[in-house]
Amino acid sequence: MPEYADITADQARDFLASHGQDSFTLLDVRQDWEYEEMHIPGARHMPLPELADRFGELDKSKPVLAYCRSGGRSASAAGFLAGHGFGQVLNLQGGVTAWQGQAVSGGPNLGMNFFAGAASPREVVLRACCMEQNLNRFYLSLAEKTPDRETGETYARLAGFEEKHIAWLLIVHRQATGETLTVADFLDLALDQALEGGITAEDFLEENPDLLDSPLAALEAGMAIEAYALDLYSRMAAAGSDPESEKLLLRLANEEKAHLKALGALLDRLGERR
Numbered sequence: 001m002p003e004y005a006d007i008t009a010d011q012a013r014d015f016l017a018s019h020g021q022d023s024f025t026l027l028d029v030r031q032d033w034e035y036e037e038m039h040i041p042g043a044r045h046m047p048l049p050e051l052a053d054r055f056g057e058l059d060k061s062k063p064v065l066a067y068c069r070s071g072g073r074s075a076s077a078a079g080f081l082a083g084h085g086f087g088q089v090l091n092l093q094g095g096v097t098a099w100q101g102q103a104v105s106g107g108p109n110l111g112m113n114f115f116a117g118a119a120s121p122r123e124v125v126l127r128a129c130c131m132e133q134n135l136n137r138f139y140l141s142l143a144e145k146t147p148d149r150e151t152g153e154t155y156a157r158l159a160g161f162e163e164k165h166i167a168w169l170l171i172v173h174r175q176a177t178g179e180t181l182t183v184a185d186f187l188d189l190a191l192d193q194a195l196e197g198g199i200t201a202e203d204f205l206e207e208n209p210d211l212l213d214s215p216l217a218a219l220e221a222g223m224a225i226e227a228y229a230l231d232l233y234s235r236m237a238a239a240g241s242d243p244e245s246e247k248l249l250l251r252l253a254n255e256e257k258a259h260l261k262a263l264g265a266l267l268d269r270l271g272e273r274r
Contacts, residue, residue: 004078004089006071009098015065015090016042024063029077030096031264033271034069040099048073048227049260051080052234060086067092067099072220076227083231121176121239128232129169129190134204135225136162141205142222145212151266158222158259165255168248172236175245219267223260230256 007015016026021042028035028043035045046054048068058064064086066074071093078091092099139159146152170186173179181189205211211218230253237249 004075004082004091006075006091006093007065008093009101012065012067012090012092012099019063024065025058027058027064027066027074027077028068029066029074030068031267031271033268038096040067040096043067047264048077048223049257049264051077051227052230052257055081055084058086060084063088063090065090065092067095068220069095070097070217070220071095072224073227076224076231080227080231083235121236122173124232124236125169125173125176126186126190126192128229128236129166129173129186131225131229131232132162132165132169133187133190135159135222135229136166137202138204138222138225141212142218146215148215151215151269154262154266158262161255161259165252168252172245172248175242215270216267219263219270223263223267226256226259226263230260 015024026040026043028039028045029048029051030039030045031047032045035043039045044058046057058081064078064081066077066081066089068074068077071091072095074095075091078089082089136159139155139162143152143155143159146155166187167183170181170183173181173186208217208221211221233249233253233256237246237253
């Protein structure tokens with residue numbers, strides 16, 4: 001996957017101080033209410049659920065420094081921009097929380113870090129299947145934990161979509177390899193990919209216990225991962241797949257875009273209650 005650079009809050013301050021205001025884009029990818037509550041002066045606001053439709057408004061010739069609350073959503077945004085031809089993309093590690101001098105845990109990963117090691121279309125599809133399995137378990141865990149019925153129903157609905165995505169990826173895998181697999185065999189192969197360098201949903205939740213107790217952190221994690229999936233499927237579709245696979249991958253990308261908006265709406269509901 002195309003690379004971006006994580007920088008600390010102090011490095012971000014040095015960057016802002018050493019660059020003229022018109023020479024770069026400071027990009028805030030949080031929701032409207034978050035931006036209104038507080039933002040870094042000079043920031044351009046473009047919520048993460050809108051980025052895939054609006055990134056053309058940004059100048060690719062200028063460096064971009066992206067940020068969110070904790071660094072997870074902006075990391076996904078930075079990866080997306082790097083993959084769409086932006087030359088220098090920076091992510092504010094820890095987000096505005098770190099900018100304000102507060103401690104923050106690392107951004108969510110949920111098995112995304114090992115896509116760079118995939119050497120073939122087959123490996124990419126299997127690792128995408130692993131990511132979808134993780135998302136399914138992640139959302140089911142959130143659905144069981146949340147006390148709010150509407151939020152729980154949304155998480156459960158998203159978990160069901162991830163199951164459908166696995167079935168679509170199985171078709172893409174067959175088109176790419178000629179292998180005819182059962183869903184169970186496909187899931188087993190994807191699990192092998194996870195054991196070779198990824199992370200299971202259970203491990204992820206164990207490493208980030210606050211996600212089950214903090215609606216804000218859980219929503220941020222979900223949005224970051226959905227944005228990554230949207231970017232991944234868009235790139236896979238553009239990589240010269242056969243027409244049937246390309247159609248399915250674009251449908252996957254569009255569904256991830258809808259999931260991002262659904263999670264953004266939940267985050268907005270959370271903001272209204274604050």
